Amino acid sequence: xxxxxxxxxxxxxxxxxxxxxxxxxxxxxxxxxxxxxxxxxxxxxxxxxxxxxxxxxxxxxxxxxxxxxxxxxxxxxxxxxxxxxxxxxxxxxxxxxxxxxxxxxxxxxxxxxxxxxxxxxxxxxxxxxxxxxxxxxxxxxxxxxxxxxxxxxxxxxxxxxxxxxxxxxxxxxxxxxxxxxxxxxxxxxxxxxxxxxxxxxxxxxxxxxxxxxxxxxxxxxxxxxxxxxxxxxxxxxxxxxxxxxxxxxxxxxxxxxxxxxxxxxxxxxxxxxxxxxxxxxxxxxxxxxxxxxxxxxxxxxxxxxxxxxxxxxxxxxxxxxxxxxxxxxxxxxxxxxxx
Amino acid sequence: xxxxxxxxxxxxxxxxxxxxxxxxxxxxxxxxxxxxxxxxxxxxxxxxxxxxxxxxxxxxxxxxxxxxxxxxxxxxxxxxxxxxxxxxxxxxxxxxxxxxxxxxxxxxxxxxxxxxxxxxxxxxxxxxxxxxxxxxxxxxxxxxxxxxxxxxxxxxxxxxxxxxxxxxxxxxxxxxxxxxxxxxxxxxxxxxxxxxxxxxxxxxxxxxxxxxxxxxxxxxxxxxxxxxxxxxxxxxxxxxxxxxxxxxxxxxxxxxxxxxxxx
Numbered sequence: 001x002x003x004x005x006x007x008x009x010x011x012x013x014x015x016x017x018x019x020x021x022x023x024x025x026x027x028x029x030x031x032x033x034x035x036x037x038x039x040x041x042x043x044x045x046x047x048x049x050x051x052x053x054x055x056x057x058x059x060x061x062x063x064x065x066x067x068x069x070x071x072x073x074x075x076x077x078x079x080x081x082x083x084x085x086x087x088x089x090x091x092x093x094x095x096x097x098x099x100x101x102x103x104x105x106x107x108x109x110x111x112x113x114x115x116x117x118x119x120x121x122x123x124x125x126x127x128x129x130x131x132x133x134x135x136x137x138x139x140x141x142x143x144x145x146x147x148x149x150x151x152x153x154x155x156x157x158x159x160x161x162x163x164x165x166x167x168x169x170x171x172x173x174x175x176x177x178x179x180x181x182x183x184x185x186x187x188x189x190x191x192x193x194x195x196x197x198x199x200x201x202x203x204x205x206x207x208x209x210x211x212x213x214x215x216x217x218x219x220x221x222x223x224x225x226x227x228x229x230x231x232x233x234x235x236x237x238x239x240x241x242x243x244x245x246x247x248x249x250x251x252x253x254x255x256x257x258x259x260x261x262x263x264x265x266x267x268x269x270x271x272x273x274x275x276x277x278x279x280x281x282x283x284x285x286x287x288x289x290x291x292x293x294x295x296x297x298x299x300x301x302x303x304x305x306x307x308x309x310x311x312x313x314x315x316x317x318x319x320x321x322x323x324x325x326x327x328x329x330x331x332x333x334x335x336x337x338x339x
Numbered sequence: 340x341x342x343x344x345x346x347x348x349x350x351x352x353x354x355x356x357x358x359x360x361x362x363x364x365x366x367x368x369x370x371x372x373x374x375x376x377x378x379x380x381x382x383x384x385x386x387x388x389x390x391x392x393x394x395x396x397x398x399x400x401x402x403x404x405x406x407x408x409x410x411x412x413x414x415x416x417x418x419x420x421x422x423x424x425x426x427x428x429x430x431x432x433x434x435x436x437x438x439x440x441x442x443x444x445x446x447x448x449x450x451x452x453x454x455x456x457x458x459x460x461x462x463x464x465x466x467x468x469x470x471x472x473x474x475x476x477x478x479x480x481x482x483x484x485x486x487x488x489x490x491x492x493x494x495x496x497x498x499x500x501x502x503x504x505x506x507x508x509x510x511x512x513x514x515x516x517x518x519x520x521x522x523x524x525x526x527x528x529x530x531x532x533x534x535x536x537x538x539x540x541x542x543x544x545x546x547x548x549x550x551x552x553x554x555x556x557x558x559x560x561x562x563x564x565x566x567x568x569x570x571x572x573x574x575x576x577x578x579x580x581x582x583x584x585x586x587x588x589x590x591x592x593x594x595x596x597x598x599x600x601x602x
Contacts, residue, residue: 075430077598091598095436103434110431114353126345127437 005179005211006049006072010081013042013067013235041067043235044081049213051178054205056226056243057215064235065215066105069181072213073103085179099128102177106187109164110171111156117167118152121174128175135174141207142170145200162193169200180204182214186221198224219314251315254292256299258283259309267306272299281308286315342437346445351453369461372402375529376469391534396472397560401531403466404473405556409528410458411451412491412551416443417518420502421511424597433594440499447495474561482568483559489575494551496582503586506593521546527553531562547578 019035042064049055057065070076071083074090074097083090088097111120125135143149146166151159159167165185173180182201186194202225205212216222222229222243229246231239239246253273260267260281269275272295273287287295296312379398383390393401420443423429432439465471475483501518505511523529524539526548535543543549554571557563563571 070430073434075433075598077595093433098434098436101434103431105427105431108427108431110428112349112353115349119349119352123345123349124435126342127435 003051004048005051005086006047006213007084008045008047008068008072008082010044010046011042011068011071011078011083012040012044012080013064013071013076014079015039015041040235042071042232045232045235045237047230047237047240049211051211052205052209053228054201054212054214054226056222056229057213057232058217058219058222058229059215059232060217063232065232066183068232069103069183069213069215073101073181074098075103099175100178101181102172102175102179103181104168104172104183104185106165106184109156109168111164111167113157114155116153116155117148117159117171120156120171121152124171124174130175134176138174138176139170142173145203146170146196162189165189165193165197166200169197173204176208177210179211179213182212184215184217186216186218194218194220195224201225252289253286253315254289255313255315256285256287256292256296257311257313258285258299258303258307260303261306261308267303269299272296342441343445346442347449350445350449369465371528372406372465376402376465379530380469392562393531393534396470397474397562399466399469399471400473400560401556401562402469403462403471404559405527405552406465407458407462408487408490408552408556408559410455411487412494412555413451414447414491414495414498416447416495416498417502417504417511417515419443419446420499421505424505429597443499444495475559476561478565479558479561479568482572483555486555486558486568486572486575489572489579490551490555493547493575493579493582496579496586497547497551500582500586500589503589503593506597522548522551525549526551527556531557533557533562544574547582550575550578 015038016036017039019037041062045064045068057068059065067076071078072085072090074093077091086097086100088094090097111117112123121139124130130138143152146169148166148170151163151167156164156167169185185201186197189197198221201212201214204210205225212225214221214225226243228241229239229243230237231246231250239250255276256273258269260283262281269283269285273285275283276286277284285299292312296310300307300310376399379390379393379402380395383393383395383398388394420429423432429439432442501515502511504514525532525543525546527543532540532543532549532553534540543553550571554575558568558571
């Protein structure tokens with residue numbers, strides 16, 4: 001087994017939030033006496049990551065993914081438990097530690113808005129004390145992988161969201177970190193840009209051997225990049241293991257979305273799977289994964305004259321996890337203990 | 340030093356985008372001293388040309404040096420800092436191997452260098468128009484320069500410590516407004532500290548605000564005697580030490596609080 005770079009044991013984070021009821025009276029009262037409520041964002045998780053792994057961190061909004069990444073990168077102080085990254089305690093934020101990590105958040109920027117990215121990169125070079133030859137080599141590599149050449153000399157505020165994300169990636173990686181924490185790196189990007197970013201992350205990991213822990217609520221990101229996934233929900237780790245096992249286990253069905261022609265209002269669809277939504281001409285049917293191809297084929301043949309459009313999709317990850325969490329939790333226990 | 344050069348260059352480039360803002364700033368830096376200067380000249384004239392140790396040319400000299408000192412020592416980071424915290428821009432900075440305070444210092448220094456030519460022009464204009472008389476000896480300059488730098492460091496440190504209030508609340512504005520109001524009275528912006536009435540004057544020499552603006556301005560115009568000037572500079576050093584300790588404590592506590600709400 002290669003070197004352990006992330007070691008998380010019984011890690012917890014509790015936020016303190018102020019609470020206030022509606023209305024003027026409550027507002028006035030809260031000036032003098034604040035009421036607090038504790039919110040457990042991460043409740044005792046354990047996992048380890050070895051050097052060079054690409055691990056996907058899956059879960060719906062508010063599951064605790066970002067909180068965990070912030071604890072691992074040193075922004076947040078854990079309420080209890082322990083996180084060690086590269087053998088260090090992240091919250092101390094020792095400069096030597098910070099030089100070896102990066103945290104990229106899809107919705108945050110670290111570039112100076114008004115100046116071209118290449119000027120921001122120079123500042124980063126000096127802050128991280130990157131020697132000139134290594135800086136040039138890394139920048140050349142990033143420029144090639146991300147096709148940055150036409151973007152570097154434009155002020156950042158004139159870049160599109162997708163362009164800016166590419167430049168942010170370069171800014172976050174120009175110091176060649178050994179570990180990259182990527183939080184929703186494809187958030188808000190169009191599909192082709194998502195694909196480009198994924199290709200980049202995969203290629204970057206292959207070339208540099210950097211360890212990558214990536215959160216996303218797009219299943220596609222994770223499928224494309226990660227052999228191993230961690231599923232977190234309500235702050236608890238539900239699954240830690242191979243992605244291939246996860247897909248079948250957590251989403252043993254596919255969604256077939258149909259658009260029917262006007263004449264087909266009353267047509268019976270129950271024979272193909274469970275109809276979960278029916279809104280005029282649009283219908284969603286849940287079909288077991290292992291017979292998806294066969295049943296969809298049958299459906300197309302049977303309904304062909306009335307069928308305007310059809311698509312077969314994986315269910316959204318939030319729905320899958322929520323479903324698993326509420327109804328099938330027991331089936332996950334063996335997987336957790338197996339690892 | 341290399342880091343600072345890089346930060347300064349980046350800030351400079353960024354600032355070039357805001358030329359109009361700069362023009363407005365310089366324009367307004369005229370207004371305040373002119374108003375107070377005109378007011379005090381009128382009061383002095385009505386009282387036989389003199390209030391305390393100040394005649395009209397001395398007032399003019401004080402407000403000229405005050406304009407320069409205000410320009411050099413001023414800090415406004417509390418505003419920027421709140422914005423950074425609210426917009427989540429601080430978190431990436433915290434993860435770089437450089438304390439965020441250095442970006443603020445760089446912004447501050449560049450802005451001042453950039454506008455300094457215009458401000459010096461304003462000062463010369465005021466000096467000529469209002470017939471300023473400087474009683475400055477060479478040792479006033481020798482003490483005045485460190486005094487201005489100390490004043491700047493003091494202003495900046497207090498302002499940055501105040502800015503960290505943003506770690507606890509997103510309503511920093513209320514705190515800075517209160518702070519600025521108090522500072523306005525006691526910093527020597529309305530009148531030289533030595534002209535404030537009895538108890539106010541005592542308070543003014545105890546509080547830190549005068550050491551940021553009024554004290555260096557008065558030394559540069561040649562106001563205090565040598566012994567007084569040395570005492571005043573010593574007062575600045577004491578306040579700076581207090582400010583730095585305060586900043587360290589507040590910063591650490593603030594980071595914990597920031598962490599508690601989610602950074």
